[in-house]
Every structure is written in structure tokens, then in C-alpha cells.
Amino acid sequence: VWLGALLGGLCWGTPTVALDHVRMVRDGHEQRLAGRVLVTAADGGLLLQTADGALWSILPEELQEHTQDDAPFVPMTGEEIGQRLLAELPDGFRIYQTSHYVICYNTSRAYAQWCGGLLERLFQAFNTYWEKAGFELKEPEFPLVACVFADRGSYEQQTQRELGQLSAQIIGYYSFQTNRVTMYDLTGIEALRNTNGRRGSVGQINLMLSQPAAEQAVATVIHEATHQIAFNSGFQTRYADIPLWVSEGIATYFESPDLKSQKGWRTLGRVNRMRLARFRQFAAQRPPGALTSLVADDRRLRDPRQAEDAYAESWALTYYLLKHRGEDFRRYLTMLSQKPPMVWNTPAERLREFEEYFGATPDEIEKDLLRFIGRLDD
Numbered sequence: 382v383w384l385g386a387l388l389g390g391l392c393w394g395t396p397t398v399a400l401d402h403v404r405m406v407r408d409g410h411e412q413r414l415a416g417r418v419l420v421t422a423a424d425g426g427l428l429l430q431t432a433d434g435a436l437w438s439i440l441p442e443e444l445q446e447h448t449q450d451d452a453p454f455v456p457m458t459g460e461e462i463g464q465r466l467l468a469e470l471p472d473g474f475r476i477y478q479t480s481h482y483v484i485c486y487n488t489s490r491a492y493a494q495w496c497g498g499l500l501e502r503l504f505q506a507f508n509t510y511w512e513k514a515g516f517e518l519k520e521p522e523f524p525l526v527a528c529v530f531a532d533r534g535s536y537e538q539q540t541q542r543e544l545g546q547l548s549a550q551i552i553g554y555y556s557f558q559t560n561r562v563t564m565y566d567l568t569g570i571e572a573l574r575n576t577n578g579r580r581g582s583v584g585q586i587n588l589m590l591s592q593p594a595a596e597q598a599v600a601t602v603i604h605e606a607t608h609q610i611a612f613n614s615g616f617q618t619r620y621a622d623i624p625l626w627v628s629e630g631i632a633t634y635f636e637s638p639d640l641k642s643q644k645g646w647r648t649l650g651r652v653n654r655m656r657l658a659r660f661r662q663f664a665a666q667r668p669p670g671a672l673t674s675l676v677a678d679d680r681r682l683r684d685p686r687q688a689e690d691a692y693a694e695s696w697a698l699t700y701y702l703l704k705h706r707g708e709d710f711r712r713y714l715t716m717l718s719q720k721p722p723m724v725w726n727t728p729a730e731r732l733r734e735f736e737e738y739f740g741a742t743p744d745e746i747e748k749d750l751l752r753f754i755g756r757l758d759d
């Protein structure tokens with residue numbers, strides 16, 4: 382839930398020659414932040430980005446003082462972010478850095494290395510895939526942070542404030558606000574424990590997590606990490622009006638690595654078996670106009686009772702468009718990538734955009750989509 386509705390006429394793309402200093406009071410505590418203001422709302426609210434890449438939405442009533450000086454905005458280095466994380470998290474955390482990631486962990490170093498390897502391979506796969514598709518991506522401006530907790534308990538404790546009840550249900554997530562992926566050591570999951578429990582090396586961890594029982598857990602981590610890459614490479618902008626079916630469709634497209642292969646995403650573009658099975662189950666009872674509702678707004682994806690089906694449908698639509706309407710989809714994604722933060726489209730505008738880029742309404746492509754999905758091998 383965000384405050385899109387609260388922020389009216391906007392200024393976006395302020396040149397960042399100056400550093401903004403903000404003093405604010407939230408929940409009775411005074412906080413000082415320095416960074417760059419990305420959006421100034423008509424009512425005085427701010428969207429501020431700090432040097433670690435985090436975004437702060439500051440309400441007019443929280444804002445006490447806003448000044449500028451002429452110091453440049455400089456993104457933090459991996460080392461600086463690492464120091465910041467160690468200061469913020471409980472004792473016992475360490476840092477493991479790879480070329481794009483700062484991994485903050487209190488589990489085994491081998492597991493942190495396994496994560497680093499997996500994330501870097503995903504990063505490569507994502508970049509290679511879109512570059513081949515003719516999409517120009519940028520190097521991330523900020524180091525990508527992943528926090529890995531040793532076990533479910535400490536993860537839940539730490540994430541409760543941000544996630545509330547959800548922290549008990551999800552095994553990892555990407556936060557728009559902090560720009561971090563947070564998760565816990567999957568080799569500690571009960572179902573995987575008794576599979577000859579050794580996990581001393583990256584190779585052993587790979588072996589353990591390439592079992593069918595781990596498939597969904599690994600897919601979740603990849604899914605969240607895909608969001609993080611997408612929102613840090615110029616592919617999508619946080620708090621911009623990216624239809625949720627698009628970001629979830631892309632994340633589910635990348636979801637299933639082949640952990641047995643060195644490259645991991647050799648199989649990219651194969652059907653996502655979990656999502657396909659779910660979609661086929663759902664297809665039998667789908668109400669008319671389902672695709673229109675998926676494109677028009679995010680409600681089905683945000684409703685816990687409908688989400689699983691809506692995710693599967695997002696995967697199916699994305700898969701279909703990538704395979705069948707590649708060039709139109711690329712143009713559509715390019716248009717979305719240029720959307721500024723904090724400007725929200727109505728359902729009618731979203732449908733109009735869809736029709737403009739695909740030359741048909743969701744309703745009109747539905748039959749073709751169902752035929753295409755019906756023919757896929759699982």
C-alpha cells in the first residue's frame with residue numbers, strides 16, 4: 382500500500398547537483414536523512430533516495446526541515462553499504478561481496494558464497510537475455526544487497542516490522558523501500574534437512590537444493606532477486622505504474638534455474654512447470670474477462686485468495702507475449718521503463734496502453750493465449 386493518491390502534481394527528474402537534507406519526525410522519532418529528492422508532490426510530500434539506494438516517502442506532516450547544499454549525490458560503495466548493514470543488524474553478521482552484490486549473512490560462509498554465485502549467474506542471465514532481445518539495460522547505480530539469515534526464527538524476528546504477519550508465510554522478499562532482498566538459509570528448511578545433511582561446500586549446497594523438494598524455495602529466492610535486478614537496471618522504476626502482471630510475469634519467467642548446470646539459466650525460456658500446472662488447473666474455471674481484469678489493475682494479484690492463480694496467469698501471459706509477440710512486448714516494456722515514479726494510471730489507461738502496443742484488447746488475445754498454453758509440453 383502506498384501513498385500514490387496523496388501526491389498530486391509532481392516534479393520528476395530533478396537534476397542531482399545538490400544534496401538534499403531532510404529532518405523528519407516519524408512515529409515520534411526524529412530522523413535526519415541526506416540524499417536526493419526524486420519527486421516533490423504538490424502537497425509538499427517528498428520521495429527521497431538515500432546513498433544506499435533506499436527510498437523514503439515522506440509525508441508533509443512528517444517533514445520538519447528540508448535544505449540543500451551543493452555536495453554531489455554519491456552512491457555508497459559496497460564496502461560502505463556493508464559497514465552500514467553490520468551496524469544496523471544484530472551481532473554475528475558478516476559480509477561477503479561479489480561484483481554486484483553485498484551479501485550480509487549470519488549463516489555459513491559456504492551458504493553466502495552459494496547465494497553470491499546464484500545471484501551473479503541470475504544477474505548475467507537477466508542482462509544477456511534482455512540485451513539479446515534488444516533492450517538496453519544500465520549497470521546498477523547501487524550495490525545490490527541481500528541479507529541472509531541463518532534460520533527462519535531470526536529472519537521472522539528481523540522482518541516482522543516490515544512484513545507484519547506475512548513474515549511467517551514468505552521465505553524471502555524484495556523491498557522497494559530498502560532495495561534489499563532478505564531471506565534465510567534454505568538448507569535449514571525442515572523438508573531438506575534429512576537428505577544426508579552435509580552442506581559444507583557450495584557443491585553440496587547445490588546438490589541439496591537441486592532436489593524437487595527445494596524447487597519452490599529456490600524459485601522464491603530467484604523470483605525476488607529478479608525483481609531487485611529489474612528495478613536496479615533501468616528495466617523498471619520503483620513506485621512507477623508498472624502493471625503488477627508485468628513485474629510478476631517477468632519474475633516468474635526467470636524463476637527456475639537449473640542448479641545442476643554451471644550456468645544455471647541454460648534452460649531459460651523453458652516453461653515454468655509449477656506455474657503452468659497451476660494455470661491449467663485454474664483455466665478450467667476461469668471467469669470470463671479474467672485477462673482484462675489482470676491487465677486493468679493489480680487487485681487479483683494482491684488478493685491472497687486469488688494470488689496463486691493470478692501469478693500463474695501473469696506467467697502465462699508473459700510467456701505467450703515473449704514467445705509470440707516479442708517485438709511488441711519489447712516496445713511495451715520500453716514504454717513502461719520510462720514511467721516516472723508516483724504517477725498512477727487508471728484501469729482504463731492501462732487497458733488503453735495494452736491495446737495500443739499489442740493492437741488488441743486482452744479479451745481479443747485470450748483465445749490465442751489459451752490455445753498456445755494448451756499446446757505447451759510440461
Ligand SMILES: [Zn+2]
Pocket residue numbers: 604605608628629632
Ligand atoms: Zn514477485
